[in-house]
Amino acid sequence: MTSHISLEQIDRSGALRELADEAGALDSNGTRREMLRRTGIAGAGFVAGGVLFNGMLSPAQAAGITFSTKKKSVANDAKIANYALTLEYLEAAFYKAAVDGGAITDPDALDFAKTVAAHEAAHVAALKKALGKAAVKSPTFDFGAAVTDQATFLKTAATVEPVGVSAYAGAGPYIKELPILKAALAIHSVEANHAAWVTALLKYKFGGTDSPAPNSFNPERSEKAVLKIVTSTGFIKG
Template sequence: MSKNPRVDLSSVVAFDADGALQETAAEAQRHSRRAFLRRGGIAAGGAVAAGAVLPGLTAGAMAATPKGDVAIANFALTLEYLESAFYAAALKHAGLSGEHKRFATTVHAHEAAHVEALKRMLGSAAVKRPTFDFGSAVQSQSAFTSTAITLEDTGVSAYQGQAPFIKSQAVFKAAISIHPVEARHAAWIRQLAHENPAPAAFNPSLTKSQVLAAVAGTGFIKS
């Protein structure tokens, strides 16, 4: 298990004047990032999005879906695996109580539903569930809260930044239907942490490289 006291992705997702990541951070995570790309089914230069699908979008419908959208859906599935596993682990190990427990229970159900919908849509093309180790991020309520804020904020910005790359109207509409739910998750956990749930009038988006670096940088995905 990781011995880090808490997960802090602020240095990864912070936006500089050019919107670029520090090259040293990218280099340090290159192997994990490559593995994450392979698992998410993203070709170099492909579009990335954290997305979900509506129940009506079946595996049959995906047969006529552009390959780029299939890659986006698989990347989304990997992210949903991550979030679903995080909340499941927190419910077991973080000693959550009261509203924090209600939040984790509700959001875990949402993320698990996203996983099942994506798997059903992708069929045999769906990537397998990775192995995760959340370390100290799920060993206390305070660590859970801090990590949940970061994961939800990152997911919201990823949807926002990558939705325009989706070609299929069905996949696009599905992703947009999930985006506000993720935003509500982010606002809810911020409120529980006594932070402003809507800190700015405009929300920044995340680029593909920022999402990849943020996720790889956590060290949560082990294989």
């Protein structure tokens, strides 16, 4: 039997609560916000393992990964691409671990996990190819119950995917080179597909109440806000 950890134990910064609020901020009925508060996050029981994301932020920032929101440049594009690559590393590892672990037994959930695992791996490969030797290395991860329990996996995916969508939306306006911008937009729309897919899966098969398309306009998030949210999951070991 999986041992669950409460939201209060892992969300000391309040970032996940903030995510729940922001995700429903443009949903007049408040259904997404309420679902995340009542069942989506607290019910998922995230397992915190290893060092939090802020444990790796210092070396990342020292390496110049933090991008500028003041001036566009080719060098800044590389920083944005590495920022995106770091997020894609996490997502690719998350879905691969879930598929390889064998805990996902529902055929529709497994189809989702396998398809998205392939997409995220392709995103990682494309970003690494574009960056060449400038690409950052992948951190190591510990996803705990998020990849060993099907219900937890689905709720985690439904929380992680909108973060990726908002991260690309937040970084996109600061990209200078058109090829990089096109690549970011292509990935951004796929991440939005993932978010809608898993939310629809939860709603129409597993009793979820969230809408796959709750907002007329989705929020964008700054690099700082995204990293704060990822920190709270405790997935990154170092």
